[in-house]
Amino acid sequence: MEASLDNASELPDAVPPDTSVAGTGYTTPTFLQALIDADILIPTGVDGIYGRSGVYEAIAEGMNALVTQAGADQHAEVLRFPPTTPRKDFEDSEYLKSFPHLAGTVHSFCGNERDHFRLLERLEEGEDWTDQQRPTRVVLTPAACYPIYPVMARRGPLPPEGRVVDVFSYCFRHEPSLEPTRMQMFRMREYVRLGNAGQILAFRQMWIERGQALADQLELRHMLDVANDPFFGRGGKLVADNQRDQKLKFELLIPVNDGAPPTACMSFNYHVDHFSTVWTLRTSDGEKAHTGCAAFGIDRLTLALLRQHGLELGQWPKTVRAALGGI
Structure with missing residues (x-):
């Protein structure tokens, strides 16, 4: 495990969840209440669905622009899709086999x-x-990258150098929660690499380093760890353990929620040939293509900044505000 801190215990102390969101009757972490009191998040009556203030959006837009800057040398093809995907492609992706509880x-x-x-x-x-x-x-759409794989497959074999795609979308996952970082609708920015195994692993390592550098630039305390997805069902633990054992997924964790472990705000993933098994993604020499992605949770990173630097932008470090476009 690589980390900017010696261990997770050095992350900011958790605060017991001891306040309530007015009118809901629920006990909720104090950070969410502070965001609501400051009109930064606007409750809608449905857990995990919020309106956002101008201040929040300025941070989110600055964060997205910073990710663009970090990936400028990738010369990625930019693709943007609405937050929906064809049901047939969704069924083919096998998402329902692993995450039926999150699908919408x-x-x-x-x-x-x-x-x-x-x-x-x-x-x-x-x-x-x-x-x-x-x-x-x-x-x-459950993840920003999902719509691109059938599109890439329809184009035929990849060029020898493979492809890099820049995608951004609102995503949906049905997990109502009073943790502000566990929104049901949230924004995900990804750089997706398609090619051979060596190209994907080099891409992932590069983005692990860039992700850590980005967090350092924003003065966000963080750590990197091997992770797994929350697979569902009786075989879920076996799949998750296998994913961890093969070190297919790394997450950059940042403390945000009260009384909870640090939150995954970036992830760096190696899908092996999963998507080329579902769709006909082939390298220039006809082999199954491998894929990977570097994913940035724009809303989670926005909340991490608000948690660590405070709700008043004027009190943030000047270098952080400058990095986000002078907000």
């Missing part, structure tokens, strides 16, 4: 006039009307 589907009313009348009756009576909705052909 898009449903719409597809009935006739009589069905509409029935829906209105239920709405008027305060009864459940959702069975009048039917699945559409799109689902909510």
